[in-house]
Every structure is written in structure tokens, then in C-alpha cells.
Amino acid sequence: MNNERLESLAKRLGSDVAARLDVAATARKVVERLREQPVRRIAWVQQTWLRIAAALVIVLGGALVASRLTPGRRPGVSTHAAHLVADDLSDLSTDELRDVLAAFDELISSDSVAVPEGSTDLHELDAQQLRAVLRSLEG
Amino acid sequence: MAQPQMVPAAHDAALIAAWQAGDEQAAAELVGRHARPLARFLAGAGAPDADVDDLVQETFIRAFRGVDRFRGQCQFRTWLLTIGGNVLKDFGRRAARRKVMPLDDGVRDMTGDPHEHAEASEAEALLAAGLQQLPRLQREVFLLRAQQGLEYEEIAAALATTPGAARVHYHHAVRRLKEIVNP
Numbered sequence: 001m002n003n004e005r006l007e008s009l010a011k012r013l014g015s016d017v018a019a020r021l022d023v024a025a026t027a028r029k030v031v032e033r034l035r036e037q038p039v040r041r042i043a044w045v046q047q048t049w050l051r052i053a054a055a056l057v058i059v060l061g062g063a064l065v066a067s068r069l070t071p072g073r074r075p076g077v078s079t080h081a082a083h084l085v086a087d088d089l090s091d092l093s094t095d096e097l098r099d100v101l102a103a104f105d106e107l108i109s110s111d112s113v114a115v116p117e118g119s120t121d122l123h124e125l126d127a128q129q130l131r132a133v134l135r136s137l138e139g
Numbered sequence: 140m141a142q143p144q145m146v147p148a149a150h151d152a153a154l155i156a157a158w159q160a161g162d163e164q165a166a167a168e169l170v171g172r173h174a175r176p177l178a179r180f181l182a183g184a185g186a187p188d189a190d191v192d193d194l195v196q197e198t199f200i201r202a203f204r205g206v207d208r209f210r211g212q213c214q215f216r217t218w219l220l221t222i223g224g225n226v227l228k229d230f231g232r233r234a235a236r237r238k239v240m241p242l243d244d245g246v247r248d249m250t251g252d253p254h255e256h257a258e259a260s261e262a263e264a265l266l267a268a269g270l271q272q273l274p275r276l277q278r279e280v281f282l283l284r285a286q287q288g289l290e291y292e293e294i295a296a297a298l299a300t301t302p303g304a305a306r307v308h309y310h311h312a313v314r315r316l317k318e319i320v321n322p
Contacts, residue, residue, distance in 0.1 A: 029196055
């Protein structure tokens, strides 16, 4: 078989199938499917952005948690902070409690901490009030 | 080698632009212009006869949804045929997972009218079976060249290769097919 014969055979391949194809019906179905699912590309874009946002949240959240859990990395945090983990608050003196709270001063600016009403300075709090503030910090 | 029976590319470009602007009729006209050559290509590449219509539809759907990626590097029909090749590959994978009909086994659909199958020449059937034994790239280059009548430059642009490489793939395919058809 020479090349011409091979190419001639190749040209005939699928001719019957193509001839039987109802082109008008195929075009109609394609248009209908495009009309039924027009937002697939938009949905893909939305999914991509959602994945990027989720990845960012995980990375930033992980970094935040790691920075809070890593000891000794935050300047100004005294060694008394370790007592919050190891010891009961009842074991700390008033001065030690004040030191711990001073070290966390920058952290307790958030509104989640239960500071007694009317207090503007940690030195005005007695030991019981300081313990209450620290317990609120512990969550 | 017969000259390719291409429709004017400028008309295709106008229809593509119209479709991108939301003209559904333009999409329907593009289907009308290219569905049969696409069906021949898919059938030649091993698509079961009963599935050719679905595969043609799927190819057009993918093409219209990804038409922003078509930059005129080749003719629209050539680009469409390469998408058809990908659609057929995905179809083959799904079929293999279902263990219905792996395309690469050289098994073609023999459902349908027995009379039509009887009319197919032995050489044509051998060629169809032989194509299934070729690597995908060789098979597609052979079909684009021998069946669709495209130039090597056009084939190379569509398959992101060089004309020289396309020529080599074609000649490897021809040599292998001759061995199969003329054992």
C-alpha cells in the first residue's frame, strides 16, 4: 500500500458517522447546554478566589497562633507570664500579679478582657480584682 | 495530498467575536460549519460511533467556554480538533474506569447497523484498528494531515510543536500503519 492509498483510506474514516450526524440538532443542543450552564467559568473563578482566601486565613491564623504560643518572642513579657501556665493564680502575690498584667498590658487592649468598671490603672486594683482580670484573660 | 477544505478564517473570527458578544446564533453557525469534520476526526481517532454526537457536543462546549484562549495561532477548526482529541482522551479514561471499552485496546464499537459495518472495507477496518495502536500524538498528526488535509505548519501550531517534529510524527505513523495494513 502506497501513501496515496493510505491517505485515501484515512479520508474515508468516519465519513459514515459524520454523514449521519444531525448537525442542526447538535447545534441546538450545544446552544441549549451553553445557555443552561453559563456561569461555570464564573463559578470556577469564585472557587479559585475562595481557595486563595482560605489559604491566606490558614497561613495568617497559623502565624498568629504560633507567635502567641512561642515563649520569649514578645518583647516586654516578663517571666511571670509563665506562672499563668504553671501555677495557680492564688499562688501569686499582688506585685507579681501586677507584673504579669503589666506585661500583658499591650494584649489586653482588646475588649474581651473584663476590666472592673471605673478602673483606669492596674495599681488601683486589689489582688482579687487582678485575679479576676487574669482569669478573664485565660478565657 | 489534497488541499484542506477550510472555511474562511475571517468568517470564523467574526462568528467567534459575535459569540463572545452573546450571539447564540453565531455559536450555532460555528457548530454547523465544523461539526462534520470534527465527527470524522473523532471517529477516526477511535470514538465509538454511538458516542460521536455526544463527543462533538462536548468538544464545542469546551471550545466555546475556553474561546478566550484561542488567539488565532491556527485555524479555529484545527484548534477545535485538538480539543476534540482531549475530549476523546477524557472519554477513554472514563470508559476505562467503568471498564466498558478501553479505547487503546483497538476495540471499536460494533453496535449499530450490521449492514453498514459489512460495507466497510477490510483495509479501512485495518487502518482504524492500526490507528488505535499508535501513540496519541502520532495518531492525531496522521489524522490532521491525511484525513483533514492540514499543512505541517498548521498542525505544529495547533499541537505546540515544530513543523519538523510534526513531519517526523507523520512519517512514523505512516510507516507503522503500513506495517499493520500490509503485514
